[in-house]
């Protein structure tokens with residue numbers, strides 16, 4: 001008994017699918033639906049007859065018939081949307097009366113523009129550009145820069161550490177200075193490099209502090225490099241970026257990896273504004289990479305391009321650089 005019903009269901013399925021393949025309009029599809037799924041449709045007939053079947057057959061035929069109903073209903077929906085979208089009149093889909101609009105040109109991010117300008121200034125003075133990784137080892141970010149564990153100077157660089165099962169010495173670099181050690185480790189003097197890159201600090205943000213920012217590191221190591229070279233090079237840089245008559249000032253400052261250490265300020269409408277840290281590379285840093293400290297000396301510096309751009313372009317809040325507001329970004 002149930003075999004006959006099952007054969008019937010198979011036939012309905014076959015015919016329904018065959019019929020579906022030749023449909024082209026919503027009306028035709030509606031006829032198809034009435035024929036197979038409607039109140040007097042083929043499938044509904046089978047479902048109605050189920051109560052007359054022996055109890056064992058009811059289950060089998062019933063479940064198969066219900067599956068087929070769901071399947072055909074889905075097919076109906078799929079074909080309905082196909083027909084509808086396929087028949088869309090082009091006039092309805094596109095407003096051909098709408099005037100054309102100019103495609104907006106993209107542009108470089110102000111940080112990128114500034115970084116390139118700074119790098120260019122140093123390239124012209126013989127510095128070569130290199131880049132490093134944003135994930136760094138504690139050893140390069142601190143130890144090799146004469147900042148041993150538990151040294152209070154580490155507090156100067158609030159660090160974001162990386163949680164890892166395999167390592168407990170991974171961090172997001174807090175400055176680009178680790179590249180000093182990495183470059184010297186791989187190269188004998190002379191060294192003249194400029195290193196742009198992103199840095200991260202675990203810090204509350206305000207108008208002049210971001211938790212991520214760019215830095216540009218510079219390093220020159222050779223025989224006979226003196227503090228006068230540091231001053232001359234950085235003064236030349238300021239002239240290239242801020243114009244030939246800009247006044248500069250150097251003051252003593254402390255960074256564990258330089259000795260003596262300084263900060264450099266520029267005259268800004270009668271005020272001194274600090275733009276970078278610098279100094280003569282500390283002998284301990286040179287020793288850590290195996291350089292002969294009797295033979296070689298060097299200078300290093302580090303600056304934030306966003307900070308330089310803020311001065312150059314009179315930007316009052318560093319957070320604008322990363323808030324993705326086109327009203328800000330499209331001004332540069």
Ligand code: PHE
Pocket residue numbers: 174175176177217255258277278279300301302303
């Ligand atoms: N790395 C220092 C900082 O992040 C800047 C610096 C670089 C100072 C090189 C001296 C020499 O503050």
